[in-house]
Amino acid sequence: xxxxxxxxxxxxxxxxxxxxxxxQAMEAAARRIADAVRGGHMLYTFGxxxxxxxxxxLFYRAGGLAPVCPILDEKLMLHVSAAGSxxxxxxxxxxxxxxxxxxxxxxxxxIISSNSGRNAVPVLLAQAARDCGAYVIALTSLAHSSSVxxxxxxxxRLFEVADLVLDNGGIPGDAAIQFSDQSFTGATSTxxxxxxxxxxxxxxxxxxxxxxxxxxxxxxxxxxxGDEVNNRLVEKYKxxxxxxx
Numbered sequence: 326x327x328x329x330x331x332x333x334x335x336x337x338x339x340x341x342x343x344x345x346x347x348x349q350a351m352e353a354a355a356r357r358i359a360d361a362v363r364g365g366h367m368l369y370t371f372g373x374x375x376x377x378x379x380x381x382x383l384f385y386r387a388g389g390l391a392p393v394c395p396i397l398d399e400k401l402m403l404h405v406s407a408a409g410s411x412x413x414x415x416x417x418x419x420x421x422x423x424x425x426x427x428x429x430x431x432x433x434x435x436i437i438s439s440n441s442g443r444n445a446v447p448v449l450l451a452q453a454a455r456d457c458g459a460y461v462i463a464l465t466s467l468a469h470s471s472s473v474x475x476x477x478x479x480x481x482r483l484f485e486v487a488d489l490v491l492d493n494g495g496i497p498g499d500a501a502i503q504f505s506d507q508s509f510t511g512a513t514s515t516x517x518x519x520x521x522x523x524x525x526x527x528x529x530x531x532x533x534x535x536x537x538x539x540x541x542x543x544x545x546x547x548x549x550x551g552d553e554v555n556n557r558l559v560e561k562y563k564x565x566x567x568x569x570x
Contacts, residue, residue: 331502332511339501339513340520343494350491351521354436355528357460357489361434362392362529363538367565369429369459371396372438373414373446379438379464379518383526385569387551390526391541391558394566396427396435396450414444415476420453426567431458436522439463440499440514442470442483449477451486463487464518466495473497491525493517 326334358368368390370380380395398419423446429435435454439447442465451461463483467490475482484490493514495501500509533540541558544551563570 328502328504328511335501335511336513336516339494339517343492343517343521344524346494347491347521350489351525352528353489354462354491355525355532357462358390358434358525359529359532359536359540361432361460362390362533362540363536364432366392366430366432366434368393369396369427369433369435369454370394370438371423371435371447371450373444374410375512375515376438376440376447378515379522380436382519382522383436385543387543387545387547389543390529391543391562392565394427395568396423397568398423414446417445417449417477419446420449423450424453424457429454429457429459433457433459434462435459436462436464437483437487438465438518439483440466440469440493440495441473442466443473443476445477447483448475448481448486451483455486455488460489461487462489462491464491464493464521466497466499466514467492469495469497469499491521493521 361368370383370393372380383389383393384395437447437451454461465483467484470482470484474480494517495513498509499512499514501513502511503509530540530542543558544554546552546555559569
């Protein structure tokens with residue numbers, strides 16, 4: 326078995342465990358998001374470092390929920406300064422600046438993706454969002470987060486301050502395939518996290534149809550008629566979602 330085979334076998338096993346262990350949490354997340362959509366509220370997403378990939382996973386996607394607003398800042402991503410972003414996500418001064426641009430309010434839902442759940446910005450944003458009345462969902466690795474200390478003054482980690490936790494099932498350190506020199510490669514947090522998020526949004530769509538309330542979803546811009554659908558939704562939500570237009 327090559328490392329390719331090992332990675333896929335490991336990921337398949339991990340996704341099966343996630344489906345089994347997180348089904349109730351995913352249902353609860355879908356219900357909360359559906360309630361937000363029904364009430365005309367927003368789904369916000371956030372992540373630092375590679376977690377920002379999951380913040381973008383639900384944004385402006387073919388088949389994706391339209392009222393999704395990713396909370397983004399270049400300094401917290403990787404493309405401006407990868408090493409610098411590691412330091413920035415530990416800086417407690419970020420949260421007021423983020424909330425100034427992204428005004429979360431009561432009835433909104435915020436999904437924060439952080440594999441370790443230990444750094445200041447995700448933790449403090451979760452706390453501030455709850456203070457605003459938003460419902461906070463943490464997408465994290467409980468195994469990793471439970472094995473490290475928090476990097477806030479309080480010492481709290483993301484799973485300890487969220488309303489609901491979605492566990493991606495990953496191991497401490499994220500990389501899952503061990504080699505003969507005892508090193509590890511093959512992170513799983515993005516693949517598992519994306520699967521969890523997409524499954525939740527599928528359930529949101531299903532709930533909207535079952536319960537008969539309107540919910541807007543994008544389609545692929547690369548199918549006939551897609552531009553017309555998406556342009557209408559962009560016009561509808563561009564005032565509420567920075568970067569959509």
